[in-house]
Amino acid sequence: MTLIIAEAGINHNGDMNLAKKLIDASVKAGADIVKFQTFQANQLATEQAEQAHYQTKNLGHSQSQRKMLQKLELKSELHAPLIAYCKQKRIEFLSTAFDSCSIELLAALQLKRWKIPSGEITNLPYLRKIGSLDQPVILSTGMAELGEIESALNILVKAGTAREKITVLHCTTEYPAPAEEVNLRAMHTIGQAFGVAVGYSDHTEGIVVPIAAVALGATVIEKHITLDRNLPGPDHKASLEPEGFAAMVDGIRTIEQALGDGIKRPSVSE
Secondary structure (H helix, E strand, O other), X not given: OOEEEEEEEOOOOOOHHHHHHHHHHHHHHOOOEEEEEEOOHHHHOOOOOEOOHHHHHHHOOOOEHHHHHHHHOOOHHHHHHHHHHHHHHOOEEEEEEOOHHHHHHHHHOOOOOEEEOHHHOOOHHXXXXXXXXXXXXXXXXXXXOHHHHHHHHHHHHHHOOOHHHXXXXXXXXXXXXXXXXXXXXXXXXXXXXXXXXXXXXXOOOOOHHHHHHHHOOXXXXXXXXXXXXXXXXXXXXXXXXXXXXXXXHHHHHHHHHHHOOOOOOOOOOO
8 A cells, every 4th residue: 555644844833732632633634644843943954044936936935944944843752752642543654854963863762764855965974874774765766866866866775774664755845846747757757777776756746746746657756745735834835724625544544456467457447
């Protein structure tokens, strides 16, 4: 079955209660994993770093990248309670680490797998640190070319993670991403080039594209979830509300049944 990740990300807006509601929504929608983001704003951005264009557009105003991120941090002390809450709700907790200290925090919390965001695919020390843990890795590849994906895979493997434990996600890093720039067939190119499992991290509006990705062979689907697309924050506009996320999950599960085994023969109903 396709592994479906509900990307809560930073849509909790720094609020523990909102984070728990996102977990509840992910469970109800049928996701396998709910994923957050772990970072220290001061480690990621200087005061001079500007927001990305989509962030300014979605927020409706401009501020420094650091000030925006400071409001969206998932504080270190909140991780253990959220992990416990996920266990209670029977959904896997996952978080993307964006810096070395965050990797250490999540490793101490004994996560089952690692998600590497597109922006860190050329961060060699970061890749070596995660690769040395020898756990399943999901690698996003937005903005990347094949050569950069190859280098990242080689570093992860040399650091100690078996290639069989790595799933590579095709991705278009725009929020929301226009359909004409998605290029789903690139999943096949990645799989054929590197002999890895492939998936898709979706930033398009709606549910059609991630469902199509499963029909094309995606083994992992990641999609942002929010309680309300009108909430303040840079990612809400590119997220699905709970009802839409549940519809996507239903569509994916239907496609899994419809794909069949590929043998042409009369069906039972025929």
